[in-house]
Amino acid sequence: MENERSMVFPFVHSLPEESQKKIIQTEVKKGTTMLWDGDTCEYATFVYKGEVRVHKANKNGRVVNLYKVLPGEACILTITSALSSQPYPASAEALKDTSLLLIHKHDLKEWLSEYPQLQEVVYQHTAKRFISMMALFDDLLFKKIDERVIEFLLDRLTEDENSIAITHDEMAIELGTVREVISRILKSLEKAKILSLSRGKIQLINRLALEEKMTNL
Template sequence: MSSDILQHVSHITALFPSLADISIQDWSEEGIAIMEIQPNYVIDEGQFLEYAVLILEGTVRMYKISSSGREITLYRINGGECCPLMMASILGESEYEASASVESPSVVLAIPVHIFRDWMDRYKSFRQFIFKMFAKRLFIMSNLLDSINFKSIRGRVAEYLVLMTEDGSDSLAITHDTLSVELGTAREVISRTLKSLQKEGLLNVSRGRISDIRREGLKVYVE
């Protein structure tokens, strides 16, 4: 952790222009820090947070675990973003209603919650940025709920594979367990669906990898 935040301000404001109005005096407040976090670090649901976290580098996955133990990915946040659910729990002084897992080596700006609330009150541009993050993730969450409630699992698997191969690749390194977490369904359901798609000649399944992905064929099932 680095307490000398001032040397990082130019880099921070390049990623978060909404923080450009923050005064040097406010940046000098005790407790604001740059933190390096390694993969697999987890913040569990139900905690009362002490810091608001803005991602400078890396990727963090936000997810929920049901009472039965089933896990679903809500969304990911990357450099230049923050987690609206985290901000909501801080502003509402309530428990964090999701879990967060660091997926790649990450660098974050940690702001003590009392300073974060003060900046939200006093700096309009920062407040607008946070509201925009809320709106963006609300749209993503709405699409996720629609997908779970109204789309077939075949359509959801096809959509995920098409999305993850937008770079033109026809192969994806992913396990059935991971795919079940991404889509919020049982591993057995994923296995049956992939086997069915394989029989149709739309992909090949091997241990830890889906290959020979026929994007155009899969798009037929995207609802």
């Protein structure tokens, strides 16, 4: 078990055996909300297997995806909340059956001062997440929603994979907008014979025309 953990998180191997035993492994079912906005956060969370979505919702129900945490990654907001004793500022949901490694905040504080490999993991993931969230804010503040929708489609729809299984609601959450806006844009692209829409599925018909749309925005 410890060898498997070390393959995903090499810093585990640098910890003494007694410290390794303090790491809690827990399983979370797909669809489970692990933390709600405002919850007390006692543990730093590392995704061993599966996938976690961290998102923020306003009082009107609009949801913005902040980031996803994949195997081998840490949820940075759990680390900052645990270390600062501040409430968790978002919600975290398991998108798949997920296995987590949990480090209690008191152990985390102690280990960060003693084990450089753990420091490096936290610093790297913090920097990566900060950059990705700055890019998200840039998109939300400065790019038109039409541009963001087309960028999303061009990224997901490739020559090898010309269709994706996604609902209008799911795309709206991904892009931080509402379903009605997504539906309007997608239907206009379908009318232009660029896309074909069916229930829960989008198929690309004319990539060149989609790229031209992007250039003209």
